[in-house]
Amino acid sequence: MMVSEYESRLAQLKQKLDENNVNLSFITSPVNIYYLTGFYSEPHERLLALVIDRTSEEDSLYVPSLDFEAARENETIHSIIPISDDESPFSVIEQNNQTFANQIGIEKKELNVERYENLIKIYPHGQFINIEKILTSLRLRKSDSEIKQVKQAIKVIENVLEEGLKKVSIGMTENELVAEFEYLMRLKGAEAPAFSTIVLAGSNSSLPHGTPGDNPIQRGCPLLVDMGVKVGGYCSDISRTFFIGEESKEMKNIYNTVLKANELAIYAVEVNQSLGNIDKAARNHIHACGYGDYFNNRVGHGLGLEVHEAPSIHEQNQEKMETGMVFTIEPGIYIPSLGGVRIEDDVYVKANGDIEILTTFPKDLITLNK
Numbered sequence: 001m002m003v004s005e006y007e008s009r010l011a012q013l014k015q016k017l018d019e020n021n022v023n024l025s026f027i028t029s030p031v032n033i034y035y036l037t038g039f040y041s042e043p044h045e046r047l048l049a050l051v052i053d054r055t056s057e058e059d060s061l062y063v064p065s066l067d068f069e070a071a072r073e074n075e076t077i078h079s080i081i082p083i084s085d086d087e088s089p090f091s092v093i094e095q096n097n098q099t100f101a102n103q104i105g106i107e108k109k110e111l112n113v114e115r116y117e118n119l120i121k122i123y124p125h126g127q128f129i130n131i132e133k134i135l136t137s138l139r140l141r142k143s144d145s146e147i148k149q150v151k152q153a154i155k156v157i158e159n160v161l162e163e164g165l166k167k168v169s170i171g172m173t174e175n176e177l178v179a180e181f182e183y184l185m186r187l188k189g190a191e192a193p194a195f196s197t198i199v200l201a202g203s204n205s206s207l208p209h210g211t212p213g214d215n216p217i218q219r220g221c222p223l224l225v226d227m228g229v230k231v232g233g234y235c236s237d238i239s240r241t242f243f244i245g246e247e248s249k250e251m252k253n254i255y256n257t258v259l260k261a262n263e264l265a266i267y268a269v270e271v272n273q274s275l276g277n278i279d280k281a282a283r284n285h286i287h288a289c290g291y292g293d294y295f296n297n298r299v300g301h302g303l304g305l306e307v308h309e310a311p312s313i314h315e316q317n318q319e320k321m322e323t324g325m326v327f328t329i330e331p332g333i334y335i336p337s338l339g340g341v342r343i344e345d346d347v348y349v350k351a352n353g354d355i356e357i358l359t360t361f362p363k364d365l366i367t368l369n370k
Contacts, residue, residue, distance in 0.1 A: 006038045006076040016134045025052040025105035031305045032135050039074040041067045047089035055099045090118040105131035136310045141324025153236035157229050158361045160184040168368055174199045174212035185229050194228035194235035194307045205340040208297055219245040222339040235307040237328050238359050239344030243367045254333050255365050257289045258341045261331040265299055271353045272320050279315040282331040291333045300328040303346055325349045
């Protein structure tokens with residue numbers, strides 16, 4: 001990505017901050033800092049902070065000393081201030097930022113109590129304003145360069161899924177198949193899994209976010225796979241459900257119900273209409289087929305630098321669909337002691353309002369004849 005895109009994002013943020021009379025912003029989310037500057041680091045317990053001062057029109061990036069050299073290569077932020085492990089981070093910030101600020105922007109979900117109390121000591125007369133909605137509004141609509149990265153992440157995970165399925169065998173455990181998938185992720189160019197890979201066999205597939213274990217894959221059982229990767233910082237997320245050998249009549253009916261719900265939800269994607277309509281389209285169909293009690297989660301979520309980000313696709317969400325949005329559509333039916341089915345696609349609302357289904361892996365019922 002060209003530096004100018006990061007500069008453009010910072011400029012958009014500053015305009016919104018000015019409109020809301022926010023004098024100083026203290027941004028600590030590594031993902032938001034990456035979005036605004038192009039610099040990424042996982043600081044763990046150390047402090048990483050982007051400070052945007054609208055009174056002096058200066059931006060400063062405070063980084064752990066061990067990240068200083070990497071941060072100096074960043075061309076978006078020119079003031080890079082290291083913090084060593086034996087220094088008090090907020091003492092360093094106070095020494096380097098003497099501005100008077102009465103409206104201070106923070107990310108409420110990111111800022112822990114200890115750091116909030118330290119900020120109050122520096123700015124005892126400041127009013128703290130949650131600027132998460134401003135940051136979310138910027139990240140909500142993806143640029144062409146962002147879509148390119150998401151598409152590459154999807155290409156990688158679909159290659160992983162195709163190759164990994166060849167490794168499936170009777171008696172293989174869920175964990176063993178996870179290991180095969182995650183080895184292929186690295187082999188095919190992923191930076192990391194986007195989240196903990198989910199492989200659930202048999203009745204375990206009835207757990208929407210179950211944890212893979214030593215449960216063996218057996219003939220006649222469903223096999224639910226949910227995984228994604230990061231490429232260029234951007235995530236993919238795909239779920240497919242397969243059957244080992246002959247599937248039961250009931251599981252086949254459940255599969256077809258979920259597939260139709262997936263298709264109806266995609267069909268409901270329309271610019272300027274309520275995001276809740278997407279969830280309702282899937283939910284109403286599943287309910288009409290008699291499985292309403294077994295679909296107890298939202299139908300999707302936003303996708304980008306994080307695998308779960310705005311917007312949240314649930315039936316009560318009255319926010320409007322916008323061009324540039326990328327989100328998942330993943331209806332499912334999960335019946336305890338029997339099994340579950342989830343079919344998940346990644347969807348992009350293009351600039352002209354058309355819908356592009358980014359995931360291309362087949363959704364027809366696939367039986368792995370092992």
